[in-house]
Amino acid sequence: MQQGLHAVTLVVPDYDDAIAFYTETLRFQLTQNIDLGEDKRWVLVTPPGSGGTALLLAKAEGLEQRKAIGHQTGGRVGFFLKTDDFARDHADMLSKGVFFEETPRHEVYGIVAVWQDPFGNRWDLIQFT
Secondary structure (H helix, E strand, O other), X not given: OOOOXXXXXXXXXXXXXXXXXXXHHOOOEEEEEEEXXXXXXXXXXXXXXXXXXXXXXXXXOHHHHHHHOOOOOOOOOOEEEEOOOHHHHHHHXXXXXXXXXXXXXXXXXXXXXXXXXXXXXXXXXXXXX
């Protein structure tokens, strides 16, 4: 048996704002943007060089989903962006205004720093040793 995680849903306030952040700021690839009608779209973005899991950007519908924006993981870091060059990506993200909650730190597993996307989701930028 072979299985893999295809996509993880990220609830966002607006498709186009989310697409702009992930593709322009983080250089993710827009792999699918399909109109499903009734103001719904199937929007997948993937990190550069990734052959794996995508983010499914889902526009919030209704009060409960809007309240979940930025809090989908209960305040914990819920997303982990792996890099092969921490210094390069950290500097690039800083130059584009990405908010880092901390300075980079060295852990037994690698270099890591917590950052937030514009919607309040907490991420790790991480380069494993």
